[in-house]
Amino acid sequence: MQKVGVVGGGLMGSGIAEVCARAGLDVIVVESTEASAEAAKGRMTKSLERAESKGKIESAAAVLEGIRFVTDLEQLHDRDLVIEAIIEDEEIKTQLFRDLDRIVASPDAILASNTSSIPIMKLGVVTSRPERVIGIHFFNPVPVLKLVELVPSIVTDPAVTEIARTFVEGTLGKEAIDCKDRAGFVVNALLIPFVLSGIRMVESGFASPEDIDKGLVLGAAHPQGPLALADLIGLDTTKAVAESLYEEFKEPLFAAPPLLNRMVEAGLLGRKTGRGFYTYN
Numbered sequence: 001m002q003k004v005g006v007v008g009g010g011l012m013g014s015g016i017a018e019v020c021a022r023a024g025l026d027v028i029v030v031e032s033t034e035a036s037a038e039a040a041k042g043r044m045t046k047s048l049e050r051a052e053s054k055g056k057i058e059s060a061a062a063v064l065e066g067i068r069f070v071t072d073l074e075q076l077h078d079r080d081l082v083i084e085a086i087i088e089d090e091e092i093k094t095q096l097f098r099d100l101d102r103i104v105a106s107p108d109a110i111l112a113s114n115t116s117s118i119p120i121m122k123l124g125v126v127t128s129r130p131e132r133v134i135g136i137h138f139f140n141p142v143p144v145l146k147l148v149e150l151v152p153s154i155v156t157d158p159a160v161t162e163i164a165r166t167f168v169e170g171t172l173g174k175e176a177i178d179c180k181d182r183a184g185f186v187v188n189a190l191l192i193p194f195v196l197s198g199i200r201m202v203e204s205g206f207a208s209p210e211d212i213d214k215g216l217v218l219g220a221a222h223p224q225g226p227l228a229l230a231d232l233i234g235l236d237t238t239k240a241v242a243e244s245l246y247e248e249f250k251e252p253l254f255a256a257p258p259l260l261n262r263m264v265e266a267g268l269l270g271r272k273t274g275r276g277f278y279t280y281n
């Protein structure tokens with residue numbers, strides 16, 4: 001696993017590309033437009049410069065040299081591993097997996113998804129090699145959080161899971177847990193209902209976002225409360241994850257509350273747009 005491709009250089013893709021480049025891998029990031037490729041590079045530069053200023057890496061510039069930012073998916077033809085991190089939309093992701101199946105040449109290559117909640121089988125089945133498709137699910141912020149969920153589908157080759165484990169634990173120095181291929185895997189199946197419950201509390205006027213978050217930080221030692229967390233994840237992603245979970249399990253606890261839907265319609269997506277439950281500079 002020397003040549004890695006990351007498709008989507010948003011919040012997660014830029015973090016994944018950063019940790020791969022910091023591990024000395026040859027990384028290509030594919031974005032959909034020149035402007036978004038520039039934005040991805042800007043995000044990574046900022047994060048690497050912060051790491052350099054704290055003495056965590058020697059040189060941000062040297063790490064950046066290991067990353068190419070492109071808009072042409074065909075450039076991924078020689079990759080050993082491609083990690084998809086585009087928006088949480090099943091139709092758009094399945095189209096991308098069809099394209100990756102055509103483009104990535106080596107039959108030994110692994111096609112991975114960072115999806116939060118879409119069952120991996122739905123992505124594998126549109127390729128000619130579902131046995132080489134797996135979920136490698138990182139957590140936000142990627143440079144900080146240690147966990148990666150490994151999600152083989154019911155037809156993923158067990159050898160692929162072991163290669164992915166060696167990549168995640170050996171090469172990247174993260175910790176893996178094994179999950180079955182059900183919407184939301186382990187962490188989001190527990191975390192998203194918590195976030196949605198916080199949103200329902202705000203919606204019903206039960207308490208303010210500030211007080212709910214303060215309650216969970218000071219009363220339960222969470223690093224952030226559910227509303228700050230929704231803003232960090234992105235309200236669009238939170239809604240998409242809730243919808244996948246609801247589609248799979250039909251449990252009311254996974255249903256997106258109307259306030260979440262209205263905020264997404266209004267473009268109040270959290271940190272990424274500067275306003276969600278809180279306002280950011």
Ligand SMILES: CC(=O)CC(=O)SCCNC(=O)CCNC(=O)[C@H](O)C(C)(C)COP(=O)(O)OP(=O)(O)OC[C@H]1O[C@@H](n2cnc3c(N)ncnc32)[C@H](O)[C@@H]1OP(=O)(O)O
Nearest residue numbers: 047050054115116138139140141143144188223224229233
């Ligand atoms: C939706 C999904 O599919 C799955 C998910 O990811 S769900 C979301 C999971 N994520 C969480 O639950 C996050 C919970 N929150 C936290 O862990 C913390 O609040 C936080 C790391 C985000 C911020 O921590 P904080 O202590 O309030 O802030 P801060 O002091 O600025 O940061 C702590 C450290 O993280 C680093 N950091 C924070 N954000 C960072 C980022 N985006 N990139 C790189 N480093 C970052 C800081 O540089 C700092 O490093 P040092 O300890 O070396 O100084």
Ligand SMILES: NC(=O)C1=CN([C@@H]2O[C@H](COP(=O)(O)OP(=O)(O)OC[C@H]3O[C@@H](n4cnc5c(N)ncnc54)[C@H](O)[C@@H]3O)[C@@H](O)[C@H]2O)C=CC1
Nearest residue numbers: 008009010011012031032036085086087088115116140233
């Ligand atoms: N936000 C979070 O906390 C987490 C999100 N995830 C998952 O990671 C994936 C990405 O999420 P985020 O990074 O938060 O989203 P984001 O909205 O920040 O980034 C998505 C990026 O993909 C790009 N993109 C869209 N279609 C593309 C295409 N066809 N080709 C190339 N680039 C394309 C967009 O330009 C954008 O930069 C989603 O599947 C999400 O569920 C996983 C863990 C945590």
